[in-house]
Every structure is written in structure tokens, then in C-alpha cells.
Amino acid sequence: MSQAASLPMSASAASTRETSPAELDQAIAAVKAKAREFAGLGPNERKQLLLACLPTLLEVAEGWVRAGCEAKGIPVDEPLGGEEWLAGPMATVRNVRLLIESLTSIAATGKPAFGRRVYTRSDGRVEVEVFPPSAKEAVMFGGFTSRIRLQEGIDANKAREIQASFYSKRNPEGGVSLILGAGNVSSIPPMDAFSKMFVEGNVCVIKMNPVNEWVGPFLERGLRPLIERDYLRIVYGGAEVGAYLSEHADIDDIHITGSDRTHDLIVWGPPGEERERRIRNKDPLLKKTITSELGNVSPIAVVPGDYSDEELDFIARNLATMVTNNASFNCNAGKMLITATGWPQREKLVSLVAKALASAPTRKAYYPGAFDRYAALTDGRDRVERVGDAKQGELPWTLIRDVDSSNPNEKLFRTEPFCAILSETTLGSNDPAAFLTEVTKFCNEVMWGTLNATIIIHPRTEADPEVAKALDRAVTDLRYGAVTINHWPGIVYGFVTPPWGGHPSASLEDIQSGLGFVHNTYMIEGIEKSITRGPLVVKPKPAWFFDNKKTHLLGPKLVAFEANPSWFKVPAVALTALGG
Numbered sequence: 196m197s198q199a200a201s202l203p204m205s206a207s208a209a210s211t212r213e214t215s216p217a218e219l220d221q222a223i224a225a226v227k228a229k230a231r232e233f234a235g236l237g238p239n240e241r242k243q244l245l246l247a248c249l250p251t252l253l254e255v256a257e258g259w260v261r262a263g264c265e266a267k268g269i270p271v272d273e274p275l276g277g278e279e280w281l282a283g284p285m286a287t288v289r290n291v292r293l294l295i296e297s298l299t300s301i302a303a304t305g306k307p308a309f310g311r312r313v314y315t316r317s318d319g320r321v322e323v324e325v326f327p328p329s330a331k332e333a334v335m336f337g338g339f340t341s342r343i344r345l346q347e348g349i350d351a352n353k354a355r356e357i358q359a360s361f362y363s364k365r366n367p368e369g370g371v372s373l374i375l376g377a378g379n380v381s382s383i384p385p386m387d388a389f390s391k392m393f394v395e396g397n398v399c400v401i402k403m404n405p406v407n408e409w410v411g412p413f414l415e416r417g418l419r420p421l422i423e424r425d426y427l428r429i430v431y432g433g434a435e436v437g438a439y440l441s442e443h444a445d446i447d448d449i450h451i452t453g454s455d456r457t458h459d460l461i462v463w464g465p466p467g468e469e470r471e472r473r474i475r476n477k478d479p480l481l482k483k484t485i486t487s488e489l490g491n492v493s494p495i496a497v498v499p500g501d502y503s504d505e506e507l508d509f510i511a512r513n514l515a516t517m518v519t520n521n522a523s524f525n526c527n528a529g530k531m532l533i534t535a536t537g538w539p540q541r542e543k544l545v546s547l548v549a550k551a552l553a554s555a556p557t558r559k560a561y562y563p564g565a566f567d568r569y570a571a572l573t574d575g576r577d578r579v580e581r582v583g584d585a586k587q588g589e590l591p592w593t594l595i596r597d598v599d600s601s602n603p604n605e606k607l608f609r610t611e612p613f614c615a616i617l618s619e620t621t622l623g624s625n626d627p628a629a630f631l632t633e634v635t636k637f638c639n640e641v642m643w644g645t646l647n648a649t650i651i652i653h654p655r656t657e658a659d660p661e662v663a664k665a666l667d668r669a670v671t672d673l674r675y676g677a678v679t680i681n682h683w684p685g686i687v688y689g690f691v692t693p694p695w696g697g698h699p700s701a702s703l704e705d706i707q708s709g710l711g712f713v714h715n716t717y718m719i720e721g722i723e724k725s726i727t728r729g730p731l732v733v734k735p736k737p738a739w740f741f742d743n744k745k746t747h748l749l750g751p752k753l754v755a756f757e758a759n760p761s762w763f764k765v766p767a768v769a770l771t772a773l774g775g
Contacts, residue, residue, distance in 0.1 A: 208378065208404070208405040208406050208433060208563045209405060209433060210405040210408060210431050210432045210433045210436070211405070211408070212408060212411070212431045213431055213432040213433070213436060214430040214431045214432055214436065216439065218430070219430055219432075219436065219439060219440060219443075220443075222400055222428035222430050223371065223400060223428075223440075223443055223445045223446065224445070225425045225428060226371055226398040226399065226400060226425055226426065226427065226428055227371050227398070227445050228425065229398055229424065229425045229426055230368070230369035230370055230371055230397065230398045231367075231368055231369050232369075233369055233392070233396070233397075233398050233424075233426045234367040234368060234369025234370075234396045234397075235366070235367065235369075237302070238298040238299075238301040238302040238362065239298070239302045241298050241393060242295050242298040242299060242302065244420055244421060244424070244426070245291050245294055245295050245298070245393070246295060247420035248291055248417065248418055248419075248420050248421065249288065249291060249292070249758050249759075251416060251417050251418070251419050251420065252284065252287060252288050252291065252417040252418075252758075253284075253288070253754070253755075253758055254416070254417070255284075255413040255416050255417045256280075256283075256284035256288075256417075256751075256754055257751075258413060259279075259283050259284055259381065259410060259413040259417070260276065260279045260280050260283060260284065260750070262409050262410065262413065263279040263283055263381055263407075263409070263410065264276050264279050265409075266407065266409050266561065267279070267521075267522065267558070267559060267561050268558070268559030268561065268588070269558070269559075271747070272747060273747060274743060274744050274745065274746045274747050275556065275746075275747070276746075276747045276750075277738070277743070277745075277746025277747040277748070277749060277750045278520060278521060278746065279381070279750075280746075280747070280749075280750020280751060280753070280754060281689065281738065281739060281746070281750055281753070282380050282381065282382055282521065282689075283380075283381040283382050283410070284382075284750075284754050285382075285689075285750060285753050285754045285757055286382040286386065286688070286689055286691065287382045287385050287386060287417075288754055288757045288758050289689075289691050289757040290382075290385075290386050290389050290691050290714065290716065291389070292757055292758065292760070293328065293691055293692060293716035294389060294393050294716050296308075296328075296716075297359075297716055297717060297718060298393070301359060301362050305362070305363075306355070306358055306359055306362075307358065307359055307716075307717050307718050308717065309323060309354075309355055309358065309717065309719075310323035310324050310325045310343070310692075310717055310719070311324045311325070311327070311328065312324040313351050314342070315350070315351065319347075319350075320344060320345065320347060320671075321344075321345045321349060321350055321351050321354060322342040322343065322344050322345070322726070323342060323343045323345070323354070323717070323719060324340060324341070324342050325341055325342065325343055325692040325693055325717055325719075325725075326339065326340060326341035326690045326692050326693060326727070327339065327340070328692050329760065331760050331761075331762060331765060334765060335765065335768065335769070336729075338729055338730040338733070339682075339686070339727070339728070339729040339730075340727070340728060340729075341687065341690055341692065341693045341725055341726070341727040341728075342725065342726050342727075343693060343694060343715075343717075343719055343722055343724075343725050343726075344671075344722075344723045344724050344725070344726055345719075345721050345722065345723060346699070346721045346722070346723045347723075349721040353721070354719065354720070354721055357720045357721060358717070358718055358719055358720060359394075359718035359720075360720060361394065361395055361396040361718075362718075364396075367396055369396055369397060369398065370396075370397045370398075370447035370448055371397060371398055371399070371400065371445055371446055371447050371448070372388075372391040372392075372395070372397040372398070372399045372400070372446075372447065372448040372449070372450060373399075373400050373402065373440050373441065373443075373446045373448070373449045373450070374387045374388050374391065374399055374400065374401040374402065374450050375402055375404075375437055375440075375441075375449065375450070375451040375452070375453060375457075376401055376402060376403050376404045376407075376452065377404055377407075377452035377453060377488075378404030378405065378406030378407045378453075378562065379406065379407065379521060379524040379525065379526075379562060380407075380521065380525070381407055381410040383452050384401045384403060384404075384410075384414070384452075385401070385414055385417075385418065386691075386713060386714065387401075387450050387452060387713050388401055388427060390450075390712075390713040390714065390715070391448070391450060392421075392426065392427070394715065394716075394718050397447070397448060398425075398426050398427065399426070399427050399428075400427075400428045400429075400430060400440065400446070401414070401427070401428070401429045401430070402430050402431070402432060402436060402437055402440055403429060403430070403431050404453070405431075405432070405433050406561070406562060406563065408431050411429050411431060414429055415429050434457075437457075437461075438461070441461050441481065441483075446483065447483060447484070448483060448484045448485075448486075449461070449481075449483055449484070449485040449486070450485070450486045450487065450711070450713070451485065451486075451487045451488075451489075451709075452487070452488045452489075452526075453487075453489065453490075454489060454490060455489045455490065455706050455707075458485070458487050458489055458706055458709070459706065461480075461481055461485070462479045462480065462481045462485060462703055462706075463479060463480055463481075464480040474704050477703075477704065479703060485703075485710075486696075486709070486710055486711030486713075487697075487706065487709030487710055487711065488526065488646070488695070488696055488697065488708065488709045488711075488713065489526075489646075489697070489706060489707070489708050489709040490526040490611045490613070490644060490646065490708060491526055491527065491530075491611060491643075491644030491645070491646035491647055491675075491697075491708050492530050492531055492607070492608060492609070492610065492611050492612075492642050492643050492644050493517075493526075493527055493528060493529055493530045493531070493644070493646070493647055493648065493649070493684065494530070494531045494532075494533055494634075494638050494642055494648050494649065495514060495517065495529050495531070495532050495533065495648075495649040495650075495651065496533040496534075496630075496631075496634040496638075496648070496649070496650050496651070497510065497532070497533070497534050497535075497544065497651045498535070498627050498630060498631060498650065498651065498652040498653070498656055498662075498666075499534075499535040499537075499538040499540075499625045499626075499627055499630060499656075500627065500652065500653035500655065500656035501540075501653070501655070501656075502540060502544075502653055505732065506653070506731060506732055507540065507543060507544055507547055508547055509731070509732045509733075510544065510547075510651055510731075511544060511547035511548045511550070511551045512551045512740060512741070512742060513651075513681075513682065513683065513740070514529055514532065514548050514551070514617070515548060515551035515552050515554075515555060515592075515741055515742075516683060516739060516740050516741045517529030517649075517683045517685070518530075518552065518592065518615070518617045519552065519555045519558070519592065519615075519741045520683075520685065520739065520741065522558035522559065522560060522561065522562075522590075522615065523558075523612070523613070523614055523615045523616070524561070524562045524565075524613060524614070525685065526611070526646060526708075527646065527647050527677075527683070527684040527685045527687075527688065528613075529617055529649070529683070530607075530611065530612060530616070530617060530618065531598075531607065531608070531617075531618050531619075531620065531642065532545070532548070532617060532618065532619040532620070533600075533619075533620055533621070533622055533634055533637070534619070534620075534621050534622075535621065535622065535623055535624060535625050535627075535630045536621045536622065536623060536624060536625070537624060537625040538625050539625075541621070545594070545596070545619055548594065548617070549580055549582055549594050551741075551742075552582050552583065552592035552594065552617075553582035553583055553592070554742065555583065555592060555741050555742070556583075557583040557584060557585045557586065557589045557590070557591060557592065557615075558589060558590075558615070559588050559589055560588065560589055560590045560614060560615070562613065562614075564613075565590060565613070565614040565615075566590070566614075568612060568613060568614050569590055569593070569612070569614045569615070569616065571606075571610075572595075572606060572607060572610065572612055572616060573593060573595065573616070576595060578595065578596035578597050579593060579594075579595055579596075580593065580594040580595075580596060581593050582594070590614055590615040591615065592615050592617075593615055593616045593617070594617050594618075594619065595607065595616060595617070595618040595619065596619050597619065597620070597621075598618050598619060598620040599620070600620045600621060600622050600637065600641075603640075603641050608641050608642050608643065609642075609643040610643070611643070611644065622634060622637055627652075627656050627659070627662045627665065628659075628661050628662050628664070628665035629665075631650070631662075631665040631666055631668070631669040632665060632668070632669070634650075634669065635668070635669045635672050635673055638673055638674075638675075639672070639673065639674050643707070644675075644697075644707055644708045645674050645675055645676060645697040645698035645700065645701050645707040645708040645709075646675060646676055646677065646684075646696070646697050646698075646708035646709070647675055647676065647677040647678070647679065647684035647687070648673050648675040648677075648678055648679075648684075649678075649679045649680075649681075649682070649683065649684060650666070650669065650670075650678070650679075650680050650681075651680075651681050651731070652666060652680065652681065652731075653731060654731060666680075670726055673724075674698045674700045675697075675698050675724060676694070676695070676696045676697045676698045676699075676708065676712065676724050676725065677693070677695065677724060677725045677726075677727065678724060678725070678726050678727075679726075679727045679728065680726070680727070680728035680729070681728060681729050681730065681731050682727070682728070682729045683739070684727075685739065686727065686729075686739065687725055687727050688714070689739070690727070691714045691716055692714070692715070692716050692717060693714065693715070693725035693727060694712035694713070694714060694715040694719070694722050694725055695712060695713050695714045695715075695725075696708075696709060696710070696711050696712035696713060697709040697710065698723070698724060699722070699723060735772045735773050735775055736772075736775040738750075738753070738772065738775065740775070743775035744774065744775055745771050745772065745774050745775040746775070748771050749768065749771050749772060749775070752764070752767055752768050752771060753768065756768060
């Protein structure tokens, strides 16, 4: 695996509502006193807690979205404001509702449903289809599927046996998990906590990241049923508070969504000889369990083929969406476009991507350190194409062309930009099967990160048996926790039923995109990766596309649907979607 050439994620992120040490101690003591009680709750009791959260989350949804739009400098009543509906309340409410469904099944049968279908491949590996989880969603997301690929040696019987293992324990002690929350997407902290609480059985303390601590008060009200019972606490502060909590004797377990720099500081201590000694001896400073999701230089490989003008245009807008969503402050943002050397349509596609980016509004670069990171990765380069009219406090959408794929030390292969940059490189030949082989090797050996990768392929190209075999090999061999075909890995996060996390080949010594999975509402264990695919072209336009004109209107409807799915709500969602 390649090593990260990390740059600081934040130049400054001072908390405006820091929790005092005494209050931190009180928060930890409160949840610790309830850890065994919470662990001993039956599935029906847990279900009732989550059911009580649905109306309170709905109560705060609009204010939550308005605060997010204000923080990120986007209009709440225009399409761009729809991002905050989808990435905040909708994902959170969906997670709650899917966990309720699993807990209902556990109460009835002892286990959640085991996905929709189970497949045993010719190589003996097992895949479990986890999306769409219902007929309603099959209609709303026609053609999209997601499967969990289990680790080698785990057959269907074993997978069913170990599923939802916490709920097979007798008299569990429980524990206290610390959630070091992400600063970019407001649903990440609560959804990370849901995994620790309702999949693993721990009570939680969430430390809000200073960048998005604005959402903390909405979560405090929205998750009031959990907080009132002392099963959850939300606290505030920067790096010093994070360090205090991580080292606290009554914290048993940590989950961090953030940067590999922060993770390694917690696990191995400050950079220097002592850290290097600890890494060599596999003697971490932190003796607690830690799971993590730490970012990625996300590759998108476009398999050479003969695409129509309409298909190329859709691909370009799909790629622009992967870059522009949330001002590109996403760990799954598209960052490295990989095309085939000699592919005749390469220049046309890249030009269309630049055109699509130019049509997207430039965005406030709200995440601290973005301008420094941007300068470090663009200064002194020849083929840097900037598009859009960036105003004060904004960054232009930026395309870095012709990055040399033969240079394994290229910073853009090893540094997550976490700002408005998409780079482009070429590999291999114009032969689709050979290209897929080259892409797999390049991503595994040169690119930093193990979180997500995307392959775009024309169905006619895939219809060739040799290409189909090469695609299957690539999906199998790519060391990423999520591999998507034709679409942005952000949908894996949004679907919630698939697991979200780095490939299990990472280690504490070489953490890459992190260890462990969240979401995974079917509570399946022994996971290697998720594989999600959708049609090459989707109609009507997906709600998450940057140029969907109705996203701000779809957002509230989708939140209402997720809280209480009904066939009666599907037509309203569909009619709004048709105008996008």
C-alpha cells in the first residue's frame, strides 16, 4: 500500500462552545453508569428508543438544514440547499428507520433479515444483497443494487451464525464509546454513534468537531430520547478536548472520522523517534480499541469504449457531482480520473467534465486549511485548469491534467486534496480488459487510501466475456471497502444498508482509510467490501446530481418518506424528481 503524504486537514478550527473538563467528566460518568443497563436492553426496548427519536428528529430537520446552509454559505431555498437535506436529516432518519426494522426482526427471530438475497460465487465467496431493502426502494432506485462481499472462508451458514453477534451475548457488560465526530457532513456523528450503540451495544459520548459544532444543539434535541436516559452525551471542543477524552480511563472504545494524521497522533503519539519505535514494535500508545474512517484519494476509472454523446454528457455530470458536492469536502469526493492511453474519446470526456464544473456554482471553502492545501497541490504545475468565478472565500473548481502515472511519488496520488481539485491521468492501453488490470494494480500499489473506488463501464463493453471476467477480477482485487460501478460512492453512504469503511487489509501501522465499518444496518459481520452498481445513465436525474433543479424540494419529501415509508408517498417523490 502507498503511504499518505498528509497535509494538515485544518489550519484552525477553534471551538466556540468548548465543554469544560468537569463537564466532560460528568458526561462520561453519566453514560458509564448506564452502560450495563443499555447493553442489557432487549431489541424491543431498543426499538422503542429509536421510535421515540423519529418525531424529535423531524422536529429539528428544517432548522438543522438552515443552519448547515448558513455555515456553508449556500441558499436554503435553492437546489444547492438540498444537499443539506440529503446529507443531514435524511441519512440520519433513514439510519434510524432501518435499525428499527432490524430490531423488529431480532425481537421476532433472534436475527435481522439477512439481506434480500444470498449468492455463492463460483470461487466460493458469498455475497449478500442489501440494497434495495424493500420493493418501494426498488421502484425509487430502479437498477441500483448493493451487495456485501464476505471475507474468504465465510460461507452463508457461518455468516448467518455470526450476524448481529452482540444480540447473542448473555449478560453483556457494555462499554463507553467515544465518537470523535467528522466536521464536514452533519449526519456522520449521529450515524457513527448508532453503529456503536445499536450494532455493538455501547453507550456513547459524541465530541463534535469544531467545524460543524453548529449541528450539535439540533442533535441534542433530535436525539433527546437517548440523552434523557443517559445513553448518549454530546460534548464540544477541539484537539485538546479530543485528547482528554481519548486518554480518559472510563472511555473503552474510540471511533474517529477524520484524518490519518489525527488517528496516528492518538494511536502512536507525536511524530518522531518514539513514534517510529512504537510502530516498529507494534506497541501503540493507545491501548484501547479504535475504529476509524480517514479519507481517500478516490479514483474513478473510465473503461474505454464507444460512448454516445448523451452517455458522455451524463458521465461528465456524474463526475462533476462527485467533485462539487459539499464543496468537495467529502472523503468520497472524486479526486483522480483515470482514463486509458489512446482512448479516442478521452479528450471529449475531459472537456465535458470541465464544462460541467464550469456550470456549477463555486462554493465557500468553509473547511479550515483548504486554501493552503489547494496551493500546495497546484502551485508550480503546468496543466492546471481553473473554472468558475470564485469570489472572496471561495476556490475555483480545478482540473489538473496529464498527471504522470509513471511517477509513484506524485503528491496527487498520495495526498487527499480535500478541496475543489480533480486530477486526471492515463494508464494502460485502449483494450478494456488490459486497462482494468492496470487500474487495479495502480490503485492498489500507488494510490493512497482504501475507502472507495469507482469504475465506469459501458454495458456493451461489459457484454464481452473477457471484459466481464476482467471487471470481476478488478472488483475482487481492488483493496477498497466500497467499489462502485457507474456511480459515486457517496450513494453507498446514503443507502445505509451497505457497510461504510476502509478495506480490512489496512492495519494500525499503515492505517490508510481506517479500520472497521459503520452503518451496515443488517449487522452482517466478516465483511470485505461492498459492491454497488447502477445503470450507466439514469432517468430521471438523480436527486444528488449537482444540476438537479429540484433537490431542495425533494429533500423534505425524502425525509418524510424515510420516517414512515408508504406507497402513497412514492408518487409525490417521483413527480418532484421528474422536474429535476
